[in-house]
Amino acid sequence: KAGVTQTPRYLIKTRGQQVTLSCSPISGHRSVSWYQQTPGQGLQFLFEYFSETQRNKGNFPGRFSGRQFSNSRSEMNVSTLELGDSALYLCASSLRAGGANTEAFFGQGTRLTVV
Amino acid sequence: AQSVTQLDSQVPVFEEAPVELRCNYSSSVSVYLFWYVQYPNQGLQLLLKYLSGSTLVESINGFEAEFNKSQTSFHLRKPSVHISDTAEYFCAVSVSGNQFYFGTGTSLTVIP
Numbered sequence: 001k002a003g004v005t006q007t008p009r010y011l012i013k014t015r016g017q018q019v020t021l022s023c024s025p026i027s028g029h030r031s032v033s034w035y036q037q038t039p040g041q042g043l044q045f046l047f048e049y050f051s052e053t054q055r056n057k058g059n060f061p062g063r064f065s066g067r068q069f070s071n072s073r074s075e076m077n078v079s080t081l082e083l084g085d086s087a088l089y090l091c092a093s094s095l096r097a098g099g100a101n102t103e104a105f106f107g108q109g110t111r112l113t114v115v
Numbered sequence: 116a117q118s119v120t121q122l123d124s125q126v127p128v129f130e131e132a133p134v135e136l137r138c139n140y141s142s143s144v145s146v147y148l149f150w151y152v153q154y155p156n157q158g159l160q161l162l163l164k165y166l167s168g169s170t171l172v173e174s175i176n177g178f179e180a181e182f183n184k185s186q187t188s189f190h191l192r193k194p195s196v197h198i199s200d201t202a203e204y205f206c207a208v209s210v211s212g213n214q215f216y217f218g219t220g221t222s223l224t225v226i227p
Binding site for chain 1: 151156157158159160161164205207213214215216217218219220
């Protein structure tokens with residue numbers, strides 16, 4: 001079956017602009033979470049969605065937001081981009097939220113460069 | 116709160132030699148433990164996980180990790196590494212759901 005699909009793979013934006021990243025989870029998976037990966041901070045949790053509801057949110061400013069649609073696809077939006085937002089953004093798909101069989105499958109990520 | 120510490124940022128090792136990548140975690144509640152591997156310009160791939168039961172878990176490509184509750188550790192080992200094992204390795208913990216806390220990663224370089 002198809003894996004987690006993130007689009008676009010690469011993106012270059014200018015400071016002050018906004019950006020929307022997309023994630024299509026594995027078919028049947030209802031939980032989607034987002035992570036930011038940078039050389040300095042490593043992998044940091046942004047937020048998690050399950051059945052169109054945000055369940056958890058990491059320690060990021062309000063410029064970072066997300067949503068999940070009824071088909072479980074998710075988008076994250078970053079407004080008023082800053083140079084420090086340059087990172088690899090990873091999406092993780094999971095069958096359900098919680099439980100002993102928790103396992104997340106990651107997409108290849110979107111490489112965002114802010115200039 | 117949960118946190119993960121990977122003590123070694125870079126580990127060079129000769130081909131066919133054994134390797135251990137160290138991971139310690141801190142949590143006030145029970146956690147699930149994971150090792151993920153990341154190849155250049157790729158996402159994360161699950162290597163192995165500990166959810167419950169036997170404290171020794173194995174992957175299909177020869178890696179193993181042992182959960183040690185008293186030492187709050189989940190070290191990753193392989194008795195004989197290959198060139199193809201060169202990658203970044205991340206230890207992670209999860210309390211519930213799809214929220215993971217990652218270590219800073221260990222870059223494993225296998226030298227021919």
